Amino acid sequence: MKDKPAQGPRGLDKDAIVAAALALLEDVGEAAFSVRKLAQSVGCDPMSVLYHFKSKDGLSRAIANALSRSLVPVDDAQPWRERLRDLARQYRALALRHPAAFALLQRHMSTGPADLAHIEAVHRALVDAGIPRAALPSVCVGWYASVIGLAAAEAGGLTRPANDVELEEMNALSDTEHPLVRSAAPLYAQLDPEIVHDTMLDVLLDGIAKRAHAT
Structure with missing residues (x-):
C-alpha cells in the first residue's frame, strides 16, 4: 500500500510544496526567491511551509533532492x-x-x-x-x-x-x-x-x- 504524502497544517502536501518551490525558483531566480513568496503561491503562511522543512536551508535541500529523484x-x-x-x-x-x-x-x-x-x-x-x-x-x-x-x-x-x-x-x-x-x-x-x-x-x-x- 502506497504511503500518503506527508501533510501538515491545512493539509499541505510536502511534495506539492517542493514542486511549487521548484517552479517559483525557476520563474523568479534565486535572488528573488523567498519562503514568503512560496507561501503566497501555495496559499498558506510562511510558518506552514517551515513546518515541513524547518528552515530555508531544509527547503533548499528538499528541492535539490527532488532534482536527484528525477534521475534514472x-x-x-x-x-x-x-x-x-x-x-x-x-x-x-x-x-x-x-x-x-x-x-x-x-x-x-x-x-x-x-x-x-x-x-x-x-x-x-x-x-x-x-x-x-x-x-x-x-x-x-x-x-x-x-x-x-x-x-x-x-x-x-x-x-x-x-x-x-x-x-x-x-x-x-x-x-x-x-x-x-x-x-x-x-x-x-x-x-x-x-x-x-x-x-x-x-x-x-x-x-x-x-x-x-x-x-
Whole structure:
C-alpha cells in the first residue's frame, strides 16, 4: 500500500510544496526567491511551509533532492565508464532544464535518500574501475564536483560560443604575448557546449582509470 504524502497544517502536501518551490525558483531566480513568496503561491503562511522543512536551508535541500529523484538509475550491467557517462549526461540535461535550482546541488554533499541511491551507484562504478575503498569519498566527491560544475557552467553560459565582444578582444591580442589565444579565436567562435561536455567527461574518466591503475 502506497504511503500518503506527508501533510501538515491545512493539509499541505510536502511534495506539492517542493514542486511549487521548484517552479517559483525557476520563474523568479534565486535572488528573488523567498519562503514568503512560496507561501503566497501555495496559499498558506510562511510558518506552514517551515513546518515541513524547518528552515530555508531544509527547503533548499528538499528541492535539490527532488532534482536527484528525477534521475534514472544507471544500469549496473554496463561498464563502469558508461555508467558514469550516463549519469553525467543526465546531470547535464537536468541543469539545462532547471538552471536556477540546479545550483543547489553544489551546496550539499548529499541531498537525501534519492541522492544517496545515485551516490551508491557512483561508488560501485568507482570500485569496478579499481579505485581503492579508502579513496572512494575523495574520488566520488571530486567526480560530482566536476560533473555538476561542468553542467552548471553550461547552464550559466560559460561553454557557449564566444560572442562578438569576446572575439574582438581576442583578435586584438598581441601575437607576441598571447599567440595561442589569438590564433584560437575562430575555434572559440565555433565552440559547441555538447562537445565541451563530452571532451571533459572523457578527460575525467581517463583520469579515474589512471588513478586506479596507479594504486
